[in-house]
Every structure is written in C-alpha cells, then in structure tokens.
Amino acid sequence: MSDRPVAGRTVDRLFRIALVIKGIDGALELIGAVLVLAVSGDLVGRVVSEILARDLIGPPDGTLARHLVAGTAEFASGNRTFAVVYLGLHGVLKLALVVALLKKWERVYPLAVVVLGVFVGYEIYRAFHTGSILLPFLAALDVAIIVLVVREYLVLRRERLAEA
Template sequence: MTTKSAQTTLLDRTFRVSLVLKGLDGVLELIGGVLLLLVTPKQIGDLVRFLTQHELAQDPHDFVANSLVHMSSNLSVSASVFGAIYLLLHGLVKIVLVWAVLKDKLWAYPWMIAFLLVFILYQGYRIAVAFSWGLVLLTAFDIFIVWITAREYRLHKARSQESSATAQPAD
C-alpha cells in the first residue's frame, strides 16, 4: 500500500467517524430540544442549583457553577421555546444530512457543507459577542467537517464521472 493510499484510507475513516460524531450530536440536540419542551425554566433552574450546590459550598467563586446558576436563573419561557425549536430543527437536519452522506447520496454533500457554513458564521458571531472555548472548539470541528466533506464530495464526483465515462461507448 502506498503512502498516498494509506493517507486516503485514514482520511476516509476520519471522515466516517467525524460524520458519526456529528450525527450523534444531532441526536443529542433532538433529545435536548424535547427536554426543553417538557421541562419548565423553573425546573431547569432548580436542577442546576441542586447539581451545583455542593461545588458552590466548597468554592463559592467557582466560575462554571456560578455561570450555570446565572444562566439558568435568567431562562425565560420564550427563550426555552426558541432553544427547543432551534435544537429540534438543527438536530433533525443534521441527522438527515449525515445519514444521506453516509449513504453516499451525492446531493447531500453540498447541502451538508452549506448547512455547516451557515452555522459556522452564526457561531463566529456568537464567539465575537460572548466568547466561549466550547463554541470555539465546536466551530473548529465544523470547519474540519466542511473541509473533509468537500474533499469527499470532489472524490465522489470524480469517481461518478469516471464510471459514467467508461459506461458510455466510445465514438
């Protein structure tokens, strides 16, 4: 096996693993969206306070625990519904596109790239407004997925064109 072939195989595996991770992220978003519809903001606040009380008793200045308590205490019903709809739609689209790309549906590649580019732009805006390392890492992962999806799309198009050229009789 040549080095180029080994690199291609590794990138192919990386592409598949990355897509599966993106699909699992979509499933988690669906679950989160459903939970946001079923649980009230007050219940979320109570749960966060319960989960962070031990940490805050040990360290009243814990940044993460205090941030979670602050965010959950400011959660409104409209923000909760918006979050639920956002997560449900985002998760559903992500799952459908990941499934279609894993099934080698050529139409899904450009849609996956476009979908992720829109969210990369939105995430970039969110990072500029309220910096978050988690969002930076998610955005970096999305950029990687766009790059590797575009690479796979080019390879699939080239293979399709080659197979259709060999299937047609020569003049």
C-alpha cells in the same frame, strides 16, 4: 480492498467517524429540544443550585459556574422558543445531512457545506454575544467536518468521472 492509498482510507474512516459523531450530536439536540419543552425552569434552577453547592464544576464564582447560572436564568425566565427551535432544527438538519452523506448522495455535499457553514457562522456569532465556551469548540468541529465533506465530495466526483 479499496484502491485508495492508506492515507486516503484513514481520511475516509475519519470522515465516517465525524459523521457518526455529528449524527449523535443531532440526535442529542433533538432530545434536548424535547427536554427543554418538558422540563420546568424551577427544576433546572434546583439542579443548578445543587451542582453549584457541591462544587461539581469548580468554584461557585468560577467561569463555568457563571455560564451555567446565566444560561439557567434565561431558561428559567420561560424564554425557550429560541432553544427549542434551534435545537430541533439543528438536530433534524444534521441527521438528514448525515444520512445523505453516508449514502453518498453527491448532490447533497455542496448543500451540506453551505448548511454547516451557516451553523459555523451562527455559532461564532452566538459565542461572541453570549460568551459561550462550548460554541467555539462546536464551530471548530463543524469546520473540520466541512473540510472532510469537501474532500469526500472531490474524491467521489473524481471516481464518478473515472467510471464514465
């Protein structure tokens, strides 16, 4: 059993859970990058039309529908480079950071904070410019993970100093 107090063990579990979620998110982003490359704009347009026709996300003139149509128009135009690069790079970086943090590679923690901080800044920037409703949520999740990474880093350093 760990000599950390119960609250510390709870935060440790939250940290691991957040990392697993981030790893799944990174893997899904990599899959998304591949799908963006593989799927035609026409197919996406037909799927979105079907979703809107069946009111699966609310009224066809509602906020979610407008965001979906705007995103589809960009995708169908063939301008996918940004999406592929963003999703691919973001996914690879997240997976690499998750592995390094789970292995407790102390040197990676400051880098993880910087990389996640850049992601947060970019997610907020894109949210303002695109009106995305998902990006602020993802930015908030990244901020929470940054807090957990900093906390875990400080605990690891304290433990390493105590062992020395």
